[in-house]
Amino acid sequence: MDDIVKAAIKKWPNVPHCHGWLGLDARGDWYLRDEPTQRSGPFPQAKGSRVTHGKLKDFIARNYEHDAQGQWFFQNGPQRVYVWLEAAPWVIGVMAxxxxxxxWRLETHTGMPVAQVQATYLDEDGRLYLQTEHGLGVVRSQDMVAAAEAMESLGWAPEEVQGRDLVQRHGVVLNPQPAAA
Structure with missing residues (x-):
C-alpha cells in the first residue's frame, strides 16, 4: 500500500466504505461504475467506464487488497472502495x-509474477482458474490457447467445478455488500 494512502487513513480513519463503484472483469480490466450504470444492472452486464489511464490503473493495482471476509477492495486514500469481481480476485495472463x-510466464492483472500453481480448475463456462501463491485467479480469456498449451506441457489436470462453488470454497466474495446497520 502506498505511504500516502496509509497517511490518509490515519488522518481520516472514519471515511465510509464505497460499494458498487468499481468492477474487475475476467479480462483484468477495471471499470468505474457511476450511479446510472449501477441502476442499469449488475456487473458485468452493466460494466461502466473502463479505466484506461495508466497511472490510475497502477495506483489501483498497488492499493488492491482484501479483508478478512474475502472481500477485495481498492484503498483510495482514506476510503475503501470494494470491488465487484466478475470471476476471481486475480486475472492471470499466460505467455510462452x-x-x-x-x-511459461504467468502474471496477475496487477503485474505480479506468478511463481507457483498449486491447483487448476475448469468451470462450467470453460474458464480456467489457477490457485497460486497470490490466491485464486482466472486465466484471461485471450490467453486460453496459451493456457491449453501450458496445461499440456506442465501436466496441469484441472478439476471440474462450478465457478460459484469454487470462489466460495476459496473464501472469495464476488459482490461485497455494505454491512447491515
Missing part, C-alpha cells in the same frame, strides 16, 4: 517464454 523455467 523460453527464458523462464518450464517455458
Amino acid at each position: 517464454d523460453a527464458a523462464v523455467p518450464g517455458g
Whole structure:
C-alpha cells in the first residue's frame, strides 16, 4: 500500500466504505461504475467506464487488497472502495517464454509474477482458474490457447467445478455488500 494512502487513513480513519463503484472483469480490466450504470444492472452486464489511464490503473493495482471476509477492495486514500469481481480476485495472463523455467510466464492483472500453481480448475463456462501463491485467479480469456498449451506441457489436470462453488470454497466474495446497520 502506498505511504500516502496509509497517511490518509490515519488522518481520516472514519471515511465510509464505497460499494458498487468499481468492477474487475475476467479480462483484468477495471471499470468505474457511476450511479446510472449501477441502476442499469449488475456487473458485468452493466460494466461502466473502463479505466484506461495508466497511472490510475497502477495506483489501483498497488492499493488492491482484501479483508478478512474475502472481500477485495481498492484503498483510495482514506476510503475503501470494494470491488465487484466478475470471476476471481486475480486475472492471470499466460505467455510462452523460453527464458523462464518450464517455458511459461504467468502474471496477475496487477503485474505480479506468478511463481507457483498449486491447483487448476475448469468451470462450467470453460474458464480456467489457477490457485497460486497470490490466491485464486482466472486465466484471461485471450490467453486460453496459451493456457491449453501450458496445461499440456506442465501436466496441469484441472478439476471440474462450478465457478460459484469454487470462489466460495476459496473464501472469495464476488459482490461485497455494505454491512447491515
